[in-house]
Amino acid sequence: MVIAGDGGGDRRRARHPHRKADDVAGITGLTDIAAIEAAAERIAGHVVRTPTVPSPGLTALLGAPVTAKLELLQRTGSFKARGAAAKLLSLSEADRAAGVVAVSGGNHGIGVAVMAAALDVKATVVMPRSAPARSVETVEAAGATVRLMDDMDGAFALMSRLRDEGLTLVHPYDDPVVVAAQGTVGLELADDAGELTDVLVSIGGGGLIAGVAAALRARRPGVRIWGVETAGAEAMSEALAAGGPVPVALSSIVTTLSAPSVSRLTYDHVSELVTEVLVVSDAEAVGGTLDLAEHAKVWAEPAAGCLLPAARRVVERVGEGVRLGLVVCGGNATTADVMSWAGRFGVGIR
Structure with missing residues:
Protein backbone atom coordinates (compact mmCIF):
# COMPACT_ATOMS: atom_id res chain seq x y z
CA MET A 1 0.00 0.00 0.00
CA VAL A 2 2.54 2.59 -1.11
CA ILE A 3 1.62 6.23 -1.47
CA ALA A 4 2.58 8.26 -4.52
CA GLY A 5 4.54 10.98 -2.76
CA ASP A 6 7.62 12.96 -3.61
CA GLY A 7 9.73 9.91 -4.27
CA GLY A 8 11.45 9.96 -0.87
CA GLY A 9 10.97 7.17 1.64
CA ASP A 10 8.24 4.64 2.22
CA ARG A 11 4.74 6.10 2.08
CA ARG A 12 1.57 4.32 3.20
CA ARG A 13 -1.98 4.91 2.21
CA ALA A 14 -5.00 4.92 4.44
CA ARG A 15 -6.69 1.55 4.48
CA HIS A 16 -10.36 2.24 3.81
CA PRO A 17 -10.67 5.19 1.39
CA HIS A 18 -14.13 4.27 0.14
CA ARG A 19 -16.08 3.22 3.22
CA LYS A 20 -19.74 4.09 3.12
CA PHE A 79 -8.72 26.95 12.48
CA LYS A 80 -7.19 26.36 15.92
CA ALA A 81 -9.58 28.85 17.53
CA ARG A 82 -12.40 26.32 17.01
CA GLY A 83 -10.86 23.52 19.05
CA ALA A 84 -9.56 25.88 21.71
CA ALA A 85 -12.96 27.52 22.16
CA ALA A 86 -14.78 24.19 22.35
CA LYS A 87 -12.39 22.74 24.91
CA LEU A 88 -12.38 25.83 27.13
CA LEU A 89 -16.17 26.04 27.01
CA SER A 90 -16.41 22.39 28.07
CA LEU A 91 -14.33 22.79 31.24
CA SER A 92 -15.71 22.64 34.75
CA GLU A 93 -15.34 25.63 37.03
CA ALA A 94 -12.59 23.81 38.91
CA ASP A 95 -10.64 23.14 35.71
CA ARG A 96 -11.05 26.73 34.58
CA ALA A 97 -9.84 27.97 37.96
CA ALA A 98 -6.77 25.74 37.79
CA GLY A 99 -5.73 27.31 34.51
CA VAL A 100 -4.84 25.55 31.28
CA VAL A 101 -1.68 24.48 29.52
CA ALA A 102 -1.09 23.95 25.80
CA VAL A 103 1.86 23.01 23.62
CA SER A 104 2.24 24.59 20.21
CA GLY A 105 4.49 25.38 17.30
CA GLY A 106 2.42 28.53 16.74
CA ASN A 107 -1.24 28.46 15.84
CA HIS A 108 -2.65 26.28 18.63
CA GLY A 109 -0.90 28.47 21.17
CA ILE A 110 -2.38 31.59 19.63
CA GLY A 111 -5.83 30.02 19.58
CA VAL A 112 -5.65 28.93 23.22
CA ALA A 113 -4.19 32.24 24.40
CA VAL A 114 -6.77 34.40 22.65
CA MET A 115 -9.77 32.24 23.53
CA ALA A 116 -8.60 31.83 27.14
CA ALA A 117 -8.34 35.60 27.49
CA ALA A 118 -11.84 36.01 26.04
CA LEU A 119 -13.22 33.45 28.51
CA ASP A 120 -11.19 34.71 31.50
CA VAL A 121 -9.06 31.58 31.90
CA LYS A 122 -5.36 31.73 32.79
CA ALA A 123 -3.26 30.00 30.12
CA THR A 124 0.32 28.74 29.86
CA VAL A 125 1.62 27.92 26.38
CA VAL A 126 4.76 25.82 25.89
CA MET A 127 6.52 26.43 22.57
CA PRO A 128 9.76 25.33 20.90
CA ARG A 129 12.37 28.01 20.27
CA SER A 130 11.87 27.37 16.55
CA ALA A 131 8.33 28.76 16.73
CA PRO A 132 7.87 31.94 14.69
CA ALA A 133 8.75 35.04 16.73
CA ARG A 134 5.48 36.67 15.71
CA SER A 135 3.52 33.72 17.11
CA VAL A 136 5.34 33.90 20.43
CA GLU A 137 4.69 37.64 20.60
CA THR A 138 1.00 37.14 19.80
CA VAL A 139 0.59 34.54 22.53
CA GLU A 140 2.24 36.84 25.07
CA ALA A 141 0.20 39.85 23.92
CA ALA A 142 -2.99 37.86 24.57
CA GLY A 143 -1.96 37.52 28.20
CA ALA A 144 -0.74 33.90 28.29
CA THR A 145 2.47 32.80 29.97
CA VAL A 146 4.96 31.47 27.40
CA ARG A 147 7.49 28.76 28.25
CA LEU A 148 10.13 28.18 25.56
CA MET A 149 11.92 24.85 25.15
CA ASP A 150 14.77 23.84 22.87
CA ASP A 151 12.66 21.58 20.65
CA MET A 152 9.17 20.19 20.22
CA ASP A 153 9.94 17.00 22.13
CA GLY A 154 10.98 19.10 25.11
CA ALA A 155 7.89 21.26 24.74
CA PHE A 156 5.59 18.23 24.88
CA ALA A 157 7.50 16.89 27.91
CA LEU A 158 7.09 20.17 29.81
CA MET A 159 3.42 20.28 28.87
CA SER A 160 2.99 16.84 30.42
CA ARG A 161 4.74 17.91 33.62
CA LEU A 162 2.59 21.02 33.96
CA ARG A 163 -0.53 18.93 33.43
CA ASP A 164 0.61 16.54 36.13
CA GLU A 165 1.14 19.53 38.44
CA GLY A 166 -2.51 20.50 38.11
CA LEU A 167 -3.02 22.59 34.98
CA THR A 168 -5.82 21.49 32.64
CA LEU A 169 -4.50 20.27 29.32
CA VAL A 170 -5.83 21.73 26.07
CA HIS A 171 -4.22 19.24 23.69
CA PRO A 172 -3.77 20.36 20.07
CA TYR A 173 -5.19 17.13 18.64
CA ASP A 174 -5.47 14.23 21.08
Missing part, protein backbone atom coordinates in the same frame (compact mmCIF):
# COMPACT_ATOMS: atom_id res chain seq x y z
CA ALA A 21 -20.99 6.64 5.65
CA ASP A 22 -23.08 4.01 7.47
CA ASP A 23 -20.02 1.79 7.85
CA VAL A 24 -17.92 4.66 9.16
CA ALA A 25 -20.54 5.65 11.71
CA GLY A 26 -20.26 2.24 13.27
CA ILE A 27 -16.48 2.32 13.85
CA THR A 28 -15.80 2.62 17.58
CA GLY A 29 -13.91 5.74 18.59
CA LEU A 30 -14.46 7.84 15.49
CA THR A 31 -16.08 11.25 15.80
CA ASP A 32 -19.69 11.17 14.63
CA ILE A 33 -21.64 13.91 12.91
CA ALA A 34 -23.78 14.52 16.01
CA ALA A 35 -20.65 15.46 18.00
CA ILE A 36 -19.54 17.83 15.26
CA GLU A 37 -22.96 19.46 15.04
CA ALA A 38 -22.99 19.86 18.83
CA ALA A 39 -19.54 21.47 18.66
CA ALA A 40 -20.81 23.89 16.03
CA GLU A 41 -23.58 24.99 18.37
CA ARG A 42 -21.18 25.30 21.29
CA ILE A 43 -18.66 27.54 19.54
CA ALA A 44 -21.16 29.65 17.58
CA GLY A 45 -20.63 33.28 18.53
CA HIS A 46 -17.05 32.60 19.63
CA VAL A 47 -15.55 31.86 16.19
CA VAL A 48 -16.09 32.99 12.60
CA ARG A 49 -17.95 31.02 9.94
CA THR A 50 -15.20 31.51 7.39
CA PRO A 51 -15.84 32.00 3.65
CA THR A 52 -15.97 29.07 1.25
CA VAL A 53 -15.34 30.50 -2.20
CA PRO A 54 -14.52 29.41 -5.75
CA SER A 55 -11.02 30.52 -6.74
CA PRO A 56 -10.71 31.52 -10.40
CA GLY A 57 -6.98 32.06 -9.97
CA LEU A 58 -6.27 28.62 -8.56
CA THR A 59 -8.65 27.06 -11.08
CA ALA A 60 -6.55 28.54 -13.88
CA LEU A 61 -3.30 27.57 -12.19
CA LEU A 62 -4.24 23.93 -11.56
CA GLY A 63 -6.43 23.38 -14.59
CA ALA A 64 -9.36 22.13 -12.51
CA PRO A 65 -12.16 23.83 -10.55
CA VAL A 66 -10.96 24.86 -7.07
CA THR A 67 -12.98 25.90 -4.03
CA ALA A 68 -11.08 27.32 -1.06
CA LYS A 69 -12.21 27.19 2.57
CA LEU A 70 -10.53 30.34 3.92
CA GLU A 71 -9.83 29.32 7.48
CA LEU A 72 -6.94 31.77 7.55
CA LEU A 73 -9.67 34.40 8.04
CA GLN A 74 -10.69 32.69 11.28
CA ARG A 75 -10.32 34.48 14.59
CA THR A 76 -6.61 34.14 15.57
CA GLY A 77 -5.69 33.51 11.91
CA SER A 78 -6.22 29.74 11.84
CA ASP A 175 -8.91 15.15 22.39
CA PRO A 176 -12.36 14.18 21.02
CA VAL A 177 -13.74 17.61 21.96
CA VAL A 178 -11.04 19.34 19.92
CA VAL A 179 -11.39 16.97 16.96
CA ALA A 180 -15.15 17.49 16.84
CA ALA A 181 -14.68 21.27 16.88
CA GLN A 182 -12.12 21.13 14.08
CA GLY A 183 -14.70 19.06 12.22
CA THR A 184 -16.91 22.13 12.02
CA VAL A 185 -14.57 23.28 9.23
CA GLY A 186 -15.70 20.24 7.23
CA LEU A 187 -19.32 20.80 8.21
CA GLU A 188 -19.22 24.33 6.78
CA LEU A 189 -17.37 23.16 3.68
CA ALA A 190 -19.99 20.49 3.05
CA ASP A 191 -22.79 23.01 3.47
CA ASP A 192 -21.26 25.86 1.49
CA ALA A 193 -19.24 24.35 -1.37
CA GLY A 194 -20.52 23.27 -4.73
CA GLU A 195 -19.78 19.85 -6.15
CA LEU A 196 -16.39 18.48 -5.02
CA THR A 197 -14.60 15.24 -5.80
CA ASP A 198 -11.43 15.69 -3.73
CA VAL A 199 -10.61 17.72 -0.61
CA LEU A 200 -7.05 18.39 0.58
CA VAL A 201 -6.23 19.06 4.25
CA SER A 202 -2.86 19.69 5.91
CA ILE A 203 -1.70 17.37 8.71
CA GLY A 204 0.34 18.19 11.79
CA GLY A 205 -0.94 16.08 14.67
CA GLY A 206 -4.04 15.26 12.66
CA GLY A 207 -6.83 17.00 14.57
CA LEU A 208 -8.03 19.06 11.61
CA ILE A 209 -8.10 16.26 9.06
CA ALA A 210 -9.68 13.87 11.57
CA GLY A 211 -12.58 16.22 12.18
CA VAL A 212 -12.94 17.32 8.56
CA ALA A 213 -12.87 13.72 7.34
CA ALA A 214 -15.55 12.70 9.84
CA ALA A 215 -17.79 15.58 8.77
CA LEU A 216 -17.31 15.00 5.04
CA ARG A 217 -17.79 11.23 5.25
CA ALA A 218 -21.17 11.92 6.89
CA ARG A 219 -22.29 14.77 4.67
CA ARG A 220 -20.53 13.96 1.37
CA PRO A 221 -19.53 10.30 1.52
CA GLY A 222 -18.36 10.15 -2.09
CA VAL A 223 -15.66 12.81 -1.67
CA ARG A 224 -12.04 11.64 -1.45
CA ILE A 225 -9.98 13.24 1.33
CA TRP A 226 -6.22 13.70 0.96
CA GLY A 227 -3.83 14.58 3.76
CA VAL A 228 -0.71 16.64 3.15
CA GLU A 229 2.49 16.75 5.21
CA THR A 230 5.89 18.35 4.71
CA ALA A 231 9.09 16.29 4.64
CA GLY A 232 10.58 16.38 8.10
CA ALA A 233 7.12 16.58 9.69
CA GLU A 234 5.76 13.20 8.66
CA ALA A 235 4.10 11.96 11.83
CA MET A 236 1.00 10.60 10.08
CA SER A 237 2.85 9.03 7.15
CA GLU A 238 5.19 7.22 9.52
CA ALA A 239 2.26 6.12 11.69
CA LEU A 240 0.49 4.66 8.66
CA ALA A 241 3.67 2.83 7.67
CA ALA A 242 4.10 1.45 11.21
CA GLY A 243 0.45 0.57 11.81
CA GLY A 244 0.08 3.09 14.63
CA PRO A 245 1.54 6.26 16.16
CA VAL A 246 5.33 6.37 16.47
CA PRO A 247 7.79 9.10 17.50
CA VAL A 248 9.28 10.94 14.51
CA ALA A 249 12.32 13.10 13.93
CA LEU A 250 11.39 16.69 13.06
CA SER A 251 13.32 18.88 10.64
CA SER A 252 10.70 20.80 8.61
CA ILE A 253 10.66 24.59 8.73
CA VAL A 254 6.87 24.29 9.00
CA THR A 255 6.65 24.28 12.79
CA THR A 256 2.86 24.45 12.75
CA LEU A 257 2.83 20.96 11.20
CA SER A 258 5.64 19.59 13.37
CA ALA A 259 4.07 17.14 15.80
CA PRO A 260 6.46 14.62 17.42
CA SER A 261 3.82 11.94 16.85
CA VAL A 262 0.15 11.68 15.98
CA SER A 263 -2.30 10.27 18.51
CA ARG A 264 -4.20 7.01 18.34
CA LEU A 265 -7.36 9.11 17.98
CA THR A 266 -6.18 10.98 14.90
CA TYR A 267 -4.43 7.94 13.43
CA ASP A 268 -7.64 5.92 13.61
CA HIS A 269 -9.58 8.65 11.79
CA VAL A 270 -7.00 8.99 9.02
CA SER A 271 -6.44 5.26 8.54
CA GLU A 272 -10.17 4.69 8.20
CA LEU A 273 -11.42 7.82 6.44
CA VAL A 274 -8.62 9.39 4.38
CA THR A 275 -7.69 8.29 0.88
CA GLU A 276 -3.95 8.99 1.05
CA VAL A 277 -1.37 11.13 2.77
CA LEU A 278 0.98 12.96 0.40
CA VAL A 279 4.32 14.45 1.43
CA VAL A 280 5.82 17.57 -0.16
CA SER A 281 9.12 19.32 0.46
CA ASP A 282 9.54 22.52 2.47
CA ALA A 283 10.55 24.25 -0.75
CA GLU A 284 7.30 23.16 -2.41
CA ALA A 285 5.29 24.36 0.59
CA VAL A 286 6.93 27.80 0.44
CA GLY A 287 6.35 27.93 -3.32
CA GLY A 288 2.72 27.06 -2.66
CA THR A 289 2.47 29.98 -0.24
CA LEU A 290 3.68 32.32 -2.98
CA ASP A 291 1.26 30.75 -5.45
CA LEU A 292 -1.64 31.31 -3.05
CA ALA A 293 -0.67 34.97 -2.72
CA GLU A 294 -0.27 35.48 -6.45
CA HIS A 295 -3.14 33.41 -7.81
CA ALA A 296 -5.68 33.16 -4.97
CA LYS A 297 -4.96 36.62 -3.50
CA VAL A 298 -4.64 35.23 0.03
CA TRP A 299 -1.64 35.38 2.36
CA ALA A 300 -1.30 31.90 3.80
CA GLU A 301 1.47 30.15 5.71
CA PRO A 302 3.47 27.16 4.40
CA ALA A 303 1.23 24.81 6.39
CA ALA A 304 -1.44 25.81 3.86
CA GLY A 305 0.94 26.41 0.96
CA CYS A 306 1.78 22.70 0.97
CA LEU A 307 -1.69 22.01 -0.44
CA LEU A 308 -0.81 23.46 -3.85
CA PRO A 309 1.94 21.01 -4.89
CA ALA A 310 -0.15 18.16 -3.48
CA ALA A 311 -3.18 19.38 -5.45
CA ARG A 312 -1.15 19.15 -8.66
CA ARG A 313 -0.51 15.49 -7.92
CA VAL A 314 -4.17 14.85 -7.20
CA VAL A 315 -5.18 16.47 -10.49
CA GLU A 316 -2.70 14.25 -12.32
CA ARG A 317 -3.90 11.15 -10.49
CA VAL A 318 -7.65 11.71 -10.76
CA GLY A 319 -7.73 13.26 -14.22
CA GLU A 320 -10.85 14.49 -15.96
CA GLY A 321 -13.73 15.58 -13.78
CA VAL A 322 -11.71 16.42 -10.67
CA ARG A 323 -13.14 19.27 -8.58
CA LEU A 324 -10.91 20.32 -5.70
CA GLY A 325 -11.60 21.69 -2.24
CA LEU A 326 -8.66 23.19 -0.33
CA VAL A 327 -8.80 23.86 3.41
CA VAL A 328 -6.53 26.92 3.70
CA CYS A 329 -5.82 26.32 7.35
CA GLY A 330 -3.93 29.41 8.49
CA GLY A 331 -2.21 32.67 7.63
CA ASN A 332 0.09 33.36 10.58
CA ALA A 333 3.36 33.83 8.73
CA THR A 334 5.11 37.15 8.25
CA THR A 335 6.17 38.41 4.85
CA ALA A 336 9.75 38.50 6.14
CA ASP A 337 9.65 34.82 7.13
CA VAL A 338 8.18 33.69 3.83
CA MET A 339 10.59 35.74 1.73
CA SER A 340 13.51 34.46 3.80
CA TRP A 341 12.42 30.87 3.16
CA ALA A 342 11.87 31.62 -0.52
CA GLY A 343 15.41 32.94 -0.77
CA ARG A 344 16.81 29.95 1.11
CA PHE A 345 15.09 27.46 -1.20
CA GLY A 346 15.39 29.52 -4.38
CA VAL A 347 11.68 29.39 -5.11
CA GLY A 348 9.44 31.97 -6.73
CA ILE A 349 5.95 32.45 -8.08
CA ARG A 350 4.91 30.08 -10.85
